[in-house]
Amino acid sequence: MLDRIPSGTRDVLPDEMHELRAMTDRIRDVFERAGYGEVYTPALEYESTLASGWTGLTTPAYRVFDEQGNVLVLRTDMTIPIARLVSNRYQHADPPLRFCYFAHAYRGVRPQRGQSRELLQAGVELIGSPTPDGTAEALTVMCAALDAAGLENYRVGVGDASLYPGLLAMMGVGEEARERILQALVKGDFVGVERELETTGVSGDDAELLLRVPTIRGGPEVLAELSGALDEAATGMRAIHALLEPRVAERLIFDLGLVRSLGYYTGAVFQVYDPAHGVPIGSGGRYDELLGQFGRPLPAVGFALNVERLHIALTGEERGRAPRGRR
Amino acid sequence: MNDLHIAVPRGALLADTLDLLDRLGIETREVRENDRKLLFEGAGIITMRPSDVPTYVEAGAADRGITGKDVLLEHSEREVYELVDLGFGECTMVLATVAGEDRAAEALRRLGVMRIATKYPRIAARHFLQTGRQAEIVEVKGSVELAPLTGLVEGIVDLTATGTTLRENGLVVREEIVRCTARLIANPVAHKLKAEAIDRLLERLGAV
Numbered sequence: 245m246l247d248r249i250p251s252g253t254r255d256v257l258p259d260e261m262h263e264l265r266a267m268t269d270r271i272r273d274v275f276e277r278a279g280y281g282e283v284y285t286p287a288l289e290y291e292s293t294l295a296s297g298w299t300g301l302t303t304p305a306y307r308v309f310d311e312q313g314n315v316l317v318l319r320t321d322m323t324i325p326i327a328r329l330v331s332n333r334y335q336h337a338d339p340p341l342r343f344c345y346f347a348h349a350y351r352g353v354r355p356q357r358g359q360s361r362e363l364l365q366a367g368v369e370l371i372g373s374p375t376p377d378g379t380a381e382a383l384t385v386m387c388a389a390l391d392a393a394g395l396e397n398y399r400v401g402v403g404d405a406s407l408y409p410g411l412l413a414m415m416g417v418g419e420e421a422r423e424r425i426l427q428a429l430v431k432g433d434f435v436g437v438e439r440e441l442e443t444t445g446v447s448g449d450d451a452e453l454l455l456r457v458p459t460i461r462g463g464p465e466v467l468a469e470l471s472g473a474l475d476e477a478a479t480g481m482r483a484i485h486a487l488l489e490p491r492v493a494e495r496l497i498f499d500l501g502l503v504r505s506l507g508y509y510t511g512a513v514f515q516v517y518d519p520a521h522g523v524p525i526g527s528g529g530r531y532d533e534l535l536g537q538f539g540r541p542l543p544a545v546g547f548a549l550n551v552e553r554l555h556i557a558l559t560g561e562e563r564g565r566a567p568r569g570r571r
Numbered sequence: 572m573n574d575l576h577i578a579v580p581r582g583a584l585l586a587d588t589l590d591l592l593d594r595l596g597i598e599t600r601e602v603r604e605n606d607r608k609l610l611f612e613g614a615g616i617i618t619m620r621p622s623d624v625p626t627y628v629e630a631g632a633a634d635r636g637i638t639g640k641d642v643l644l645e646h647s648e649r650e651v652y653e654l655v656d657l658g659f660g661e662c663t664m665v666l667a668t669v670a671g672e673d674r675a676a677e678a679l680r681r682l683g684v685m686r687i688a689t690k691y692p693r694i695a696a697r698h699f700l701q702t703g704r705q706a707e708i709v710e711v712k713g714s715v716e717l718a719p720l721t722g723l724v725e726g727i728v729d730l731t732a733t734g735t736t737l738r739e740n741g742l743v744v745r746e747e748i749v750r751c752t753a754r755l756i757a758n759p760v761a762h763k764l765k766a767e768a769i770d771r772l773l774e775r776l777g778a779v
Contacts, residue, residue: 354648357630401763432652432759459773461766497763517760522631523650524760 252353252361264364264555268346270392271366271549278385280344280368285325287348291315294324305352305361318350323508323531323546326369331538339372339542346551358523358553367528367548374543375480375530379512380487382528382545387492389549390516390526394558398518398525400495401461402484403502405509405529407477408457414473415450429458429503458501466498474500480511508534514547520560525553575761575768578628578636580621581606583732584753587659588637592616595775625649625756634761635769640751641730645691651756654769655776660753662732664694666746669719673745675726679704688718688727695728698748716740 249255256264272282291307294317304317319325322345334341346366353359368385370378383400390398408429412422421444428436437458441451457474460466464485467478481498488496497517504513504527513529528547535542579588579602589599598614609618617633622645624638629649636651639660643653666687668675675685684705689695692708699706709724716736718724730751731737737744755776762769 399764432650432757432762435653435656435754459770461763497766499763515763517764519760519764522629522758522760 250361252355252359254360260555264551267393267555267558268364268366268551270394271389272344272346274385274389274392275344275366275368278342278368278381278388280342280370280385283326283329283343283345284347285319285322285329285345287318287350288316289319289325289328291317293328294319304350306350320351321349321548322347322365322367323369323548324534326371326546327531327534327538327544330371330535330542331540335540340378341371342368343371344368358521358525358550358556360552364551365548366551366554367526367546369544369546371535371544372542373545374532375511375545376483376487378543378545379484379530382547383484383488383496383514384492386514386516386526386528386547386549387495390554393549393554395518395554396561397520398495398516398557399497401497401499401502401515401517401524402481403499403513403515404477404480404511405504405513406511407500408503410477411454411457411473415446415454417444417446425454426503429501434458461497461499461501463496464493464498466500484512504529512545516549518557518561520564521553521557523553525550525557575635575765575772576615576617576633578624578633578638579616579618580624580636580638581618582621584621584637584639584660585618587753591637591657591659595772622646625651628756628758631758631760633758634765635755635757635772637753637755639730640749640754641691641694643754643756644694644749644751647693650759652759652762653754653756654762654773655755657753657755657776661750662730662752663750664691664728664730664748665737665744666698666726666728666748667719667731667737667742667744668726670741670743674719675745678725679706685726686724688715688724689729690715691728691730694748698728716742 304320306318308316310316326343330341348362348364350362353361355361370382373381409422409426412425425437425440428440438455441454446454467482470478485493502513502515508531509529510532511530514527515524516526518525526547526549530545532543535544589602592599601611601614602616602618617627619627621638622642624636625642625646627633628636628651641664678685684707686707686709687695688709688711690711692710695708711718715727715729719727719742720740734744757769
């Protein structure tokens with residue numbers, strides 16, 4: 245009789261652990277040299293403490309009661325616990341504050357390859373450094389970490405969480421319809437976006453623009469070709485691009501359709517792609533409003549790499565480089 | 572070898588899909604001549620059951636694919652981009668029961684729940700939830716039309732194009748749930764990393 249483990253979790257044996265450890269050690273080295281001190285927070289937090297930050301897909305999946313009947317939740321990411329930590333423990337510290345972490349988060353995802361319910365994240369939070377400087381620093385550290393991990397062909401999608409909602413609001417789309425359109429866009433349902441626009445009564449040039457924007461993605465040249473309201477909306481992305489070293493800048497894909505499902509993002513959002521893996525291996529963005537909910541209003545930016553997916557992409561790239569390898 | 576891999580559904584959508592690929596300049600002769608082979612490296616075509624298309628595309632084993640909206644609705648948890656409504660393969664998801672008095676409605680009224688056979692348990696369950704009725708969903712793999720004729724269930728939820736099969740089995744459509752057509756889907760990462768190739772395809776489709 246063999247005992248099972250919960251769906252979406254798994255054991256890690258020495259061969260794999262050895263590779264994971266080597267990878268995270270190299271990444272930690274990058275984070276620490278860039279001035280990011282490693283922190284660890286409890287895996288369990290009070291639901292009431294953290295509920296304010298949680299929205300959408302990051303609703304906690306695991307809840308337990310403690311001996312006094314309080315509801316505790318397993319954290320779904322490290323960004324919100326670190327926002328809490330900053331207001332608790334760094335009330336008077338001068339910003340900017342730099343933290344990194346290597347910690348598990350817990351989500352009620354559908355288990356499959358690279359999609360664990362207990363996922364190890366390697367990430368940083370840069371608190372008190374507004375855009376564009378803070379955003380450019382986060383992107384630079386992220387690329388250095390990916391380079392150190394050994395990944396060669398990765399690209400970083402950069403969008404702006406406020407761009408599409410801003411366009412919808414400017415065109416007078418009501419809040420409810422805006423939510424439905426954004427939901428279709430987050431899912432990548434372009435047919436659904438078109439239907440929703442029709443139902444909402446957006447037509448002509450406005451509809452054409454709203455359908456075209458999510459397909460605009462590519463190098464810095466896409467930012468140069470914009471006009472009108474769109475040109476203005478891309479100002480932030482251009483400012484970030486101007487601050488980056490070439491080795492970081494050349495990794496970027498500017499993506500006007502990049503909308504993240506995490507509710508707390510306010511400005512630039514990123515996503516890491518690698519041709520060796522069919523799903524993003526990391527993500528991040530600006531969350532300038534979140535810290536304020538915990539009592540220390542500071543602009544902030546961060547990212548998290550999914551260590552398991554990074555490992556899958558690395559082995560995929562290695563296989564691709566092997567002689568006679570397929571894809 | 573072709574840079575992009577497309578997942579192509581075998582079955583009812585195959586003929587229209589291959590015609591479309593021909594118009595897009597993708598070589599389909601080998602696929603037409605060979606209905607046992609599955610992988611056509613030269614043309615970049617992978618053939619499979621329609622319901623497997625989102626699985627391959629989500630994982631990135633195919634960059635893009637063509638499948639019915641019915642499949643996408645049933646597997647709505649698959650993270651794929653739905654790029655274009657291709658318009659062909661039109662059919663309707665319906666609730667059908669044996670002709671004459673509506674036995675499903677009677678069961679619901681007198682027994683509080685109706686038993687419904689389907690190959691689309693999630694679409695069916697969602698439909699009855701949204702319309703405020705209790706239904707026991709019985710998942711079957713083969714001919715759904717058989718289920719109400721034998722008394723296994725009172726009604727079925729199934730896809731119909733012309734309604735011929737339903738009529739031949741003495742069933743009538745009671746409700747239309749959703750109209751479905753073929754869709755072009757893409758892997759989200761491929762949509763970013765192979766943007767040019769995918770946009771070129773969309774342009775040729777006249778959809779951009």
